[in-house]
Amino acid sequence: MGSFLEAVGDGVVLVRVRGNLDGWAGSAELAEALTTVADRRGRRTVVDLSSVDFADSSGLHALLHGLRKHDSAGVPLVVAGPLSVQVRRLFEVTGTLGAFRFVNDVAAAITE
Template sequence: MSSDELVVAVEPSADGVVLISVRGSLDGWSDGDRLVDALTKAAEDRGRRTVVDLSGLTFADSTALHALLHGRRSHAAAGVPLVLAGPMNVKVLRLFEVTGTQEAFQFASSVEQARTC
């Protein structure tokens, strides 16, 4: 497995927080549907909160943004908070800046902070 290969791992916890960890590169060459599917299932399960750990994401393009916006919509419809956690790579932060989507998401500087904010 290369360091750019996309890995999406889902870890539900006893306190109702679902942690979705995203590692590698999430772009048009990777399977962005894995993140969409994980976010959709987390919203459907109606846990207390979903935290998406983006600290291991090395690159993201519109594929990543599409998946996260889809997740935001499904979570809003289910009434489940969705928090994006870092620290994030500057390339990933830039995606939110250039698209003007920073206000669409709740961000936390770490997974620990995201679990309780």
């Protein structure tokens, strides 16, 4: 998994995630990145999951951790897709679809 932070203007930070998001790769890095961004107290954080092929409960835990940090900081966190079938299924099976704000693509999440 790779992720990186990118300031995209007007207080919006984009966190791009690529590859797998699971207990073996990426989950700890994503949780750390989301904590760092929340602490900056920007206007919005967009997590781009459009290039994630697979995610498990560790990846979901990292996202939920990041969501809690953002809620505490008063910074909206938006998840951008499109999501792969496997990633969308993870949110559906765990009943966490309603916990996140989902947007169809990064451009829409940044400009809304």
